[in-house]
Amino acid sequence: MTKKKILVVDDEGGMTRMLKRNLEATNRYNVRTENSGAAAYTAAAEFLPDLILLDVMMPGVDGGDAAAKIKADKNLSHIPIVFLSAIVKKEETQPTGSNIGGLTFLAKPVKLEDLITCIEKQLGE
């Protein structure tokens, strides 16, 4: 089975490392990490992921700006983006992600099984 490519962008190094370790431990995903919003677009263009996990609040280019730039590129606009946010309350999101204004949000801290369910849903698995 081909591994799905996931780009994880979060300014917290610990967060990206943990996500990479957990997702790759499932043997189903190939994960690339970036620690700034500014690097998100370039990484997406190079890596061409199947899904992007994007932190919302980041210094400099935040998650919203990074997503807008990615969605504006017709070669990347089809890639589903899941926002990981510490601001969104659990009540405002389902544990496995919820759609707020056409965007998918997951509230931090997220459980691995919920994260994987959300990823599977977004990838249509």
Add this chain to the structure above:
Amino acid sequence: MNNESDKHWSVRWLQPTGHRAVVAGAVILMLIALVSLSVYETGGTRNAWLHLMYLPIILAAACFGIYGGIAAALVAGLALGPFMPMNVATGLPQTTSNWMFRIGFFLLVGAFSGLISNFLNGQINRLKETHDDLVKAHEELKSAQMKLIQTAKLESIGRLAAGVAHEVKNPLAVIQLGVDYLTSTTKESTNRDAIETIQEMADAVQRADTVIKGLLNFSRSEKLVLAMVDLNSVIEESLLLVKHELMKNHITLEKNLGLALPRIELDHNKIKQVFINMFMNAIQAMGSNGNLSVKTFIQSAGKNSTGQNAVVQIEDTGSGIAEDKLDKLFEPFFTTKPVGSGTGLGLSVSKNIIELHHGNISIANRKDIRGVVVAIMFPVPNRS
């Protein structure tokens, strides 16, 4: 402040009411009788003892004002009447005009002292009213000051909460994923201590997340999404969400939802959050085999208002709340639950939400049996 026992003794006796008025009247009549007897025994109205008659007259004026003074003067004058002829024995003729002159003099003294008494009593009453107004104003000022301090405290906690929540949620997310990773790698392990340790870490992360969630709720409770809502249906929905907890704890539910409840403008989700919070508090307070009663009804808004309130009354059969803790219940981070079981934010968030709807909440111990009664009131819009 209008309580009889709050008055100074001099005010109680110089402006007597009730049984004190009867005692004062009796004393005045007795004094008049005594002076009359003295006059009789000492040889008549020409004797100096007669001047003692001014005492009960002035006393009556002091106690009962101008009418009291006049009444006492008349009684005193009439009381002397039977003694007037006796003065023949002293060789000094007494006439009716002389008697009338004395009665007139008594009346003059009674009326004049009554006027002074009325004036002084008026001044005392005005001073007392001013004093009461000042005390009331002081209490209002103190209460407003307390509310201001509380509001400032809540606002600063709210501001702090959003910042803290974000800063804490990120490392918490890393810990959560770390715990998940360790859980999956120790799945096959036989090291029970390691597995239990990881489970305890997972529980601790959940607890921390609950606190953060409470803080976020607290900081965001000012934004309402209002719609005309049927209060009873919000209660039904909330009860449905705690149904499992009720069944698990063998708690019986007694529902008495008023049929004539009008729709009210509420933030459906926030009010549901309030009810779930109240029901969960009651369930946790009861443990097992309790009785949860939920009533809704319409009640007059009070003496000074023509409006009405929709009331939700929630009663449990738990252990109740210590009296010294009742006034602290709505303070942020105050909890009566065991350590780790409550964030201490639920009630302050709920109160905040209710007050944003112009309602109010009160919590008291039940009078009939052990337990707590929570009353939540929302103003009902005027149908006209």
